[in-house]
Amino acid sequence: MSRIISRTIFFIFGVIVFWVILAGTVYASPALPVERMVLSNGLIVLVSEEHSLPFVTMRLLMEAGSRFDPPGEEGLAYITARGLLLGTSRVSAREINESVDFMGASLNVSPDKDYVTAGLRVLRKDLDRGFGLLAETLMRPIFPEDELKREIQTTLGSIRSEEDDPGAVAEKAFEKHLFSGNPYGHPVEGTSESLPRITRESVVRFYKEHYFPNKAILVVAGDITPVLETWQRGKERSETFPTLAGATGTDTDSKIVRIDRPITQANIIIGNKGISRGNPDFYTLAVMNYILGGGGFSSRLMQEVRGKRGLAYSVSSEFETHKYPGSFQIVLQTKNASAQEAMSIGFREMERIRNELVTEEEIEGAKKYLTGSFPMRLDTQAKVANFLTQVEYYGLGLDYPLKYPSLIASVTREDVLRVARAYLQPKGCLVVIVANPGQTGLDSPKPE
Amino acid sequence: MSGLQGDAALSDQVYEATLPNGLKIILLENHKAPIATFQVWYRVGSRNETCGKSGLSHMLEHMMFKGTKGVSGETFTRIIEEAGGNNNAFTSKDYTAYFESMSADQIHVAIELEADRMHNLLLRARDFETERMVVMEERRLRTDDDPQTCLDEQLTATAFHIHPYRWPVIGWMQDLKALSLEDLTEYYRTYYNPANAIVIAAGDFKKTEMLTKIEKAFGSIPRGPSPNQTKPLEDPQSGERRIRMNREVQLPFVLMGYHVPNLRTPDSYVLEVISAILAQGRSSRLYENLVRERSVAQSTNAEHDLVSRDPSLFLISAEPLPGKDVTEVEKALDHEIRQLWEKPVPSEELEKAKNQLEAAFVFSQDSLVHQVMVLAQFEVAWDWRKIDEYVPRIRAVTPDDITRVAKQYLVPENRTVGILVPVMPGAGKGVPADTSVGKSTVR
Numbered sequence: 010m011s012r013i014i015s016r017t018i019f020f021i022f023g024v025i026v027f028w029v030i031l032a033g034t035v036y037a038s039p040a041l042p043v044e045r046m047v048l049s050n051g052l053i054v055l056v057s058e059e060h061s062l063p064f065v066t067m068r069l070l071m072e073a074g075s076r077f078d079p080p081g082e083e084g085l086a087y088i089t090a091r092g093l094l095l096g097t098s099r100v101s102a103r104e105i106n107e108s109v110d111f112m113g114a115s116l117n118v119s120p121d122k123d124y125v126t127a128g129l130r131v132l133r134k135d136l137d138r139g140f141g142l143l144a145e146t147l148m149r150p151i152f153p154e155d156e157l158k159r160e161i162q163t164t165l166g167s168i169r170s171e172e173d174d175p176g177a178v179a180e181k182a183f184e185k186h187l188f189s190g191n192p193y194g195h196p197v198e199g200t201s202e203s204l205p206r207i208t209r210e211s212v213v214r215f216y217k218e219h220y221f222p223n224k225a226i227l228v229v230a231g232d233i234t235p236v237l238e239t240w241q242r243g244k245e246r247s248e249t250f251p252t253l254a255g256a257t258g259t260d261t262d263s264k265i266v267r268i269d270r271p272i273t274q275a276n277i278i279i280g281n282k283g284i285s286r287g288n289p290d291f292y293t294l295a296v297m298n299y300i301l302g303g304g305g306f307s308s309r310l311m312q313e314v315r316g317k318r319g320l321a322y323s324v325s326s327e328f329e330t331h332k333y334p335g336s337f338q339i340v341l342q343t344k345n346a347s348a349q350e351a352m353s354i355g356f357r358e359m360e361r362i363r364n365e366l367v368t369e370e371e372i373e374g375a376k377k378y379l380t381g382s383f384p385m386r387l388d389t390q391a392k393v394a395n396f397l398t399q400v401e402y403y404g405l406g407l408d409y410p411l412k413y414p415s416l417i418a419s420v421t422r423e424d425v426l427r428v429a430r431a432y433l434q435p436k437g438c439l440v441v442i443v444a445n446p447g448q449t450g451l452d453s454p455k456p457e
Numbered sequence: 458m459s460g461l462q463g464d465a466a467l468s469d470q471v472y473e474a475t476l477p478n479g480l481k482i483i484l485l486e487n488h489k490a491p492i493a494t495f496q497v498w499y500r501v502g503s504r505n506e507t508c509g510k511s512g513l514s515h516m517l518e519h520m521m522f523k524g525t526k527g528v529s530g531e532t533f534t535r536i537i538e539e540a541g542g543n544n545n546a547f548t549s550k551d552y553t554a555y556f557e558s559m560s561a562d563q564i565h566v567a568i569e570l571e572a573d574r575m576h577n578l579l580l581r582a583r584d585f586e587t588e589r590m591v592v593m594e595e596r597r598l599r600t601d602d603d604p605q606t607c608l609d610e611q612l613t614a615t616a617f618h619i620h621p622y623r624w625p626v627i628g629w630m631q632d633l634k635a636l637s638l639e640d641l642t643e644y645y646r647t648y649y650n651p652a653n654a655i656v657i658a659a660g661d662f663k664k665t666e667m668l669t670k671i672e673k674a675f676g677s678i679p680r681g682p683s684p685n686q687t688k689p690l691e692d693p694q695s696g697e698r699r700i701r702m703n704r705e706v707q708l709p710f711v712l713m714g715y716h717v718p719n720l721r722t723p724d725s726y727v728l729e730v731i732s733a734i735l736a737q738g739r740s741s742r743l744y745e746n747l748v749r750e751r752s753v754a755q756s757t758n759a760e761h762d763l764v765s766r767d768p769s770l771f772l773i774s775a776e777p778l779p780g781k782d783v784t785e786v787e788k789a790l791d792h793e794i795r796q797l798w799e800k801p802v803p804s805e806e807l808e809k810a811k812n813q814l815e816a817a818f819v820f821s822q823d824s825l826v827h828q829v830m831v832l833a834q835f836e837v838a839w840d841w842r843k844i845d846e847y848v849p850r851i852r853a854v855t856p857d858d859i860t861r862v863a864k865q866y867l868v869p870e871n872r873t874v875g876i877l878v879p880v881m882p883g884a885g886k887g888v889p890a891d892t893s894v895g896k897s898t899v900r
Contacts, residue, residue, distance in 0.1 A: 061489045062822055094739075103740070103749075110738035111809045113816025132816055159752060166755035166778045172707045175602055271705045271882065273597040305543075306522070306534045316530075319590030322598050342598050374538050381541015385558060388490045389823040 041387055041410050043397060050242040051223025055397045055407075059390055065136050066390035067129045067229040069147065070398045073219035074123040076192035076250070076333075081206060084199015088160060088207055089215045090120040093127065095156035097149040102156050105142060114139050116146070120197050123332045126398065130391070147220070148240050152212050161204050168201055175276040176342070179443040182266050183278045187336055187439050191251050228397040250333045263436070267451070268443045275348035275444035279355045280338035281434040286330040286403045290428050292416040294328055297425045299375040300367050301358060302326025302339060307374065309362070313354050314341060320351045328432075332403075337432060345448030352440070359435040366422045380414040468845050471832065472664045476672060478680040479652030483832060483841060484667055485659040487825060493660025494825050495567040496556040497575065498833045500655075501648035503550045503626045504688055504767065509635065512628015513644055515548040516592055516636055520645075521555065522546075523584040525577035530584075533570055540566045550626055551766040552837045558826055561661035565670055571656075572674035575649055585638050596627045604704045604877055608712055609772075612875035615698050616714050616770055620691045650681025655836055659829045688767055691716065698873040703880045709783040710877040713790065714770035717866050720763050720838055726850040727862040728761045728771055733810035734802060734859075735759040735773065735793065737817075740809070742796070743775065747789050753781045754789070764838040770873075771866065783876055797863035801856035814851050 043057045075086045094116065095102045109116045114131040116139070127147065131139030171177045181196055188194035199207070221243025284290065295303075302310035302325050314324040324341035339359075343351040387393050387410070400409050442451065472484045506513050524530040537544045542559030544567070555574075557567035600606045610625045617623035624632075656671055694716055718725050736743050736759035743757035754775040762769045773794075777786045802810075821827050835841045 059489075061487075062819065064816075064819060064823075066823075103745070106738065106740035106745070107809075110740040110813060111805075113812040113814070130820060132819065159749065162752065162778060163748065163755045166708070166776075169707045169779050170755070170776060173604055272602045274594070274602055304538070307531075307538050315591055317587070319587035320594070322591055322595035343594060344597060370535075374535055377539040378541055381539070381560060381563070382543060383541075384490060384492050384560060385541075385543060388492055388825060391823065 041393065041396075043407055045401075045407055048222065050240055051221070052240065053226045053401055055226070055228045055401060057228070057393055057397060059393070062390070063133045064390070065129075065131055065133055065139075065229065066394045067140070067143065067227065068394040068398045069127045069129075069143065069228075070226040070402055071125050071127075071220055072123065072224040072402075073125050073215075074121050075195065075197040076122050076331075077215070077219060078192065078195065078199075079211075081203060082199075082211055083195040083203035084164070084197075085207055085211055085215050086125065086219075087120040087198045088157065088164070088204070089152075089212045089219075090118045090125040090127075091160050091164075092152045092157055092212055092216075093118055093146045093150045095160065096151055096153050097145050098151055099145060099149065100142075102153070105146065108138070108142060112139055116142060122193050122197060124402065128394075144240075150216065152209055152216070154209050157207075157209055157212060161207060164198050165201055165204055168196075168198065168204075175270055175272050175274070175443045176340075178268060178270070179276040179278050179340075179441045182268055182443070183280060183338065183439060183441045184336070186264065186266055186441070187280065187282065193331065193333070193335070226398055226401045228394045228401070264439050266439070266441045267446065268441070269446045270443055272443075272445055273344060274342045275345050275351075275442055275449055276342050277348060277352055277355075277444075278338050278340050278441045279352065279359075279438055280336050281432075281438040283328045283335040283337045284330055284432065285332060285334050287332075288330075288334075290432070291328075291330065293420050293424045293428045294432060295379060296372065296375045296417065296420045297362065297367075297428050298326055298328055299379060300371045300425070301362050301429075304375060304378065309358050310339065310341075310355065313358060314343075314351055318350075318354075320344075320347045320354075324351075345445045346450065348442060348444055348449040348451055352442075356435050359429075359433045359438075362429045363426070363433055363435070365426075367425050369422070372420070372422055372425065376417050376420065379417045383410065383413055467832075468842050471841065472668075473841075474668060476651065476676055478676065478678055479650070479683070480675050480678075481655045481836075482668065482671055483655060483657040483836065484664045485657075485828065485832070486662065486664055487659050487828070488661050490825075491561050491661050492558060492825065493561040493564040493658060493662055494556060494558040494829055495564050495571065495658045496554055496656070496829055496833065497571045498552050498554045498655040498657060498837065499648055500552060500653050500686065500837060501644075501684075502548055502552050503624060503628075504621045505648065505684070505686075506621060506624070508624075509632055510640060511624035511632040512592065512626075513636060513640055514553055515626055515628065516589065516633070517641055517644055517649075518546050518548045518553050518555075519588045519592055520580055520585065520641060521574055521578060523581065523588065524579055525573050526579060527577060528570065528573055533574075536566055536570065542567065548626055550622055550769075552833070554830075554833065556826065556829075564658070564660070564662065568670050568674045572678065575651070575654065575675070576678045578645060578649070580638055580641050580645065582638050585641065589633060589636065592627070593630065593633055596630060596633070600625065600627060601630075604702075604706045605710050605712075605774075605776075607704070608702050608710060608875045608877045611700055611702055612712055612714050612873050613770065615700050615875070616694070616716065616873040617691055619689050620767060621688060622767065622769060647682060647684050650683075651675060651678050652680050652683045655833060657829050657833050657836075659825050691768070694871050694873075697869045699876075700873070701876045701878050703878045705882050706877060706879045708776060708779060709879055710774065710776050711783055711787045711790065712772060712774040712875045712877075713872050714772050714875075715867050715872045716768060717761070717771040718768045719765045720835075720843060723850065724858075724862050724865070725761075725763050726847075727854050727858045728866070729763055729814060730807070730810050730851060730854045731797065731859060731863060731867075732759040732761040732771070733813050734797075734806065737810065737813050742793050743773075743790070746793065747775055747786065751789060752778060753786050754778060764834040766838050783878075787874070787876070794863065794867050797859060797867065799860075802859050804856070807854070807856060807859070811851055811854070815848050818848060 043055055046054050078085045112135040117128050119126045129143045222240040223242050302308045310324045314320050321341045321343045326339045328337050329335040339355045474482045502514050522530050540559050540563040542557050544557040546555040614623050717728055747754040747757050755778045757775045760772040775786050777783050832841045835844045
């Protein structure tokens with residue numbers, strides 16, 4: 010494999026200054042030293058040096074996620090991404106697997122709604138070979154028919170297996186109904202109906218349409234980019250994305266989805282339409298959500314549902330953001346008999362934070378935590394690589410670690426009230442309950 | 458390659474001290490990022506519980522967040538939060554651990570809070586009643602509604618007859634119902650003492666300064682009793698045990714557990730290599746043969762607990778693909794085990810497994826919290842210095858070792874097999890060919 014890259018790896022950690030001269034585009038934040046460059050084929054490369062441990066972590070993000078699945082072929086982006094590791098014109102799937110394992114490395118692809126990330130972690134001594142494999146799988150996949158068939162079978166099996174995971178069942182139902190008719194609505198891995206329709210031809214077509222360096226971001230600790238300069242640039246494309254009218258339409262009734270399972274707990278999701286990552290209210294919502302249900306032990310939902318009443322082990326709220334608007338969700342599990350009570354508390358807390366200013370103590374606690382814990386979001390190579398791909402993909406700017414504290418510090422109690430009113434819809438939300446119907450006593454499951 | 462940073466052995470970078478009250482302190486400077494992790498590990502877990510009191514260790518872990526004479530539970534959480542810290546706790550069969558991670562310049566906050574709750578915990582009836590409900594919800598979430606975990610629990614209870622590893626860390630539901638505040642009070646008094654604890658910290662600090670802070674906070678806590686930590690060993694198993702668990706599930710699952718030694722026996726390092734040969738990576742034997750080549754399973758796994766304090770189980774499992782017979786999958790697993798007895802592992806394959814284990818060991822040093830956890834697990838199981846032996850002992854494993862160890866431990870007489878059997882709703886028998894996934898209604 011080392012033929013693929015004939016370069017030595019030894020100067021990887023020593024030539025950053027060299028890159029500065031070559032590439033020109035540089036930014037280095039004291040909080041997180043990082044160099045940014047754009048190759049002639051449009052590939053954006055971020056390099057963050059880290060010398061204390063003898064290995065390298067990389068993430069390559071391609072804008073080729075499940076939102077690009079053609080209707081009827083849900084799961085195509087997923088199978089295409091998984092297919093990258095199933096063989097190239099030079100190496101078979103088995104050879105790839107053997108090679109990765111022999112280095113003790115990991116090479117994985119993670120398909121998501123907006124994008125696919127390929128991740129590589131490899132010892133420094135094997136970097137040449139490891140990166141060669143990553144580049145090879147990315148640039149020259151051949152998607153063998155039998156390998157694709159097996160991948161689809163395994164995916165169908167895991168979809169079946171997930172039916173026994175009530176949390177996953179609830180999440181799928183929530184997204185299906187919230188994003189109804191929107192490319193975020195179907196599971197990334199497709200469905201048992203759509204997967205059998207996926208052919209090798211559609212996978213090859215999807216790859217040709219979506220895998221280009223000018224739609225990709227590479228984050229790496231080290232200098233190993235030249236091999237990807239031979240990756241051919243693709244055409245610029247425009248995209249229209251359907252917007253959601255609201256959580257459930259425009260009425261004020263909540264929509265309730267019930268799924269019956271012979272289980273001991275009701276798995277409940279209460280939520281509504283969310284925001285895109287680029288929404289300027291993102292930071293105010295981070296503070297608001299921390300107080301409501303994002304802040305671990307100290308959040309209101311945790312205190313009310315778990316701390317005071319012992320109704321759940323886990324209860325949390327989250328704004329899941331994408332390139333286009335995502336979701337707001339309160340997620341909890343409670344014994345079937347407590348389902349109504351726990352849901353009522355969820356609704357009550359949504360109303361409370363929409364109607365009353367949060368306390369000084371709450372907002373100060375949230376702000377201190379969010380800013381004070383920031384360094385821990387960057388304390389491993391994997392976290393740095395993930396963080397930087399997000400920073401680049403969402404255009405947050407490489408000075409983001411410097412800006413973040415002031416973005417949080419400027420949030421006021423009035424701002425929190427405003428965003429709670431704007432983005433929480435207790436009267437028109439979507440409720441998914443996966444539970445044992447005989448035990449919940451939920452005849453008319455309506456919010457208060 | 459045994460280094461944490463560069464080529465120095467890990468033990469060269471770790472500093473150990475013991476206070477007069479018996480508290481062991483382990484410190485590791487790491488200046489990679491301006492953060493630190495502070496952890497207190499108590500040598501108490503489900504192995505210290507008695508029959509009928511399962512779940513007591515974990516229940517007490519929950520109660521440790523309910524406040525002391527001087528600091529309420531809410532205040533505890535707020536202090537950590539305002540310091541920008543993350544905190545959590547976890548209980549295993551061998552230990553209960555508490556940790557805080559935060560900016561290194563704030564870490565004194567964690568030291569004081571942990572010292573306080575080591576000897577000033579308030580155990581109140583009302584808190585206990587509420588928190589027991591939380592623990593029951595945790596059991597429902599993680600075990601009762603997760604069929605594969607249920608099978609694992611049943612298998613473990615079948616494999617062990619004498620040793621307390623036979624009951625689950627979270628505890629049986631009936632035992633949780635019967636626990637009392639007196640049980641907790643007695644347990645706290647017995648096990649939450651300096652002499653039964655390890656304070657372990659890593660991060661961006663100077664060890665002399667850190668030691669001074671720890672001495673100041675913990676030094677005056679009375680030594681307390683030294684609990685008896687000896688547990689009865691399991692008699693050798695004298696024949697295969699089998700269990701079946703019927704559930705309304707989509708897919709069957711097969712799990713096998715073999716009694717094996719821990720790191721006090723050199724064979725355990727051979728088992729570590731065997732687990733990599735069987736199940737680490739996409740070229741491993743189980744994945745290559747069962748998932749890819751024969752397409753009978755959609756996932757496979759092998760697990761070996763090297764740092765178990767007492768001997769535990771080597772686990773192998775597979776989840777069949779839809780439509781595949783679980784018996785066929787079990788036979789395929791058997792075949793892979795037999796191969797280990799019969800054919801020496803090719804040198805290239807052995808080298809691959811060693812590379813994987815060594816690389817994983819290096820990668821694991823990326824996270825400060827993980828670094829500390831590994832040190833503490835070795836310490837609880839035997840001695841943290843044994844971490845330096847890990848890579849050399851793995852490197853020394855030969856094909857003959859693998860054949861010998863597989864023949865000694867991975868044999869039917871020494872195992873328990875558990876099968877998860879899908880049944881129709883309400884029925885106690887029969888395997889539906891195509892189970893309905895349950896009805897979905899929209900209102």
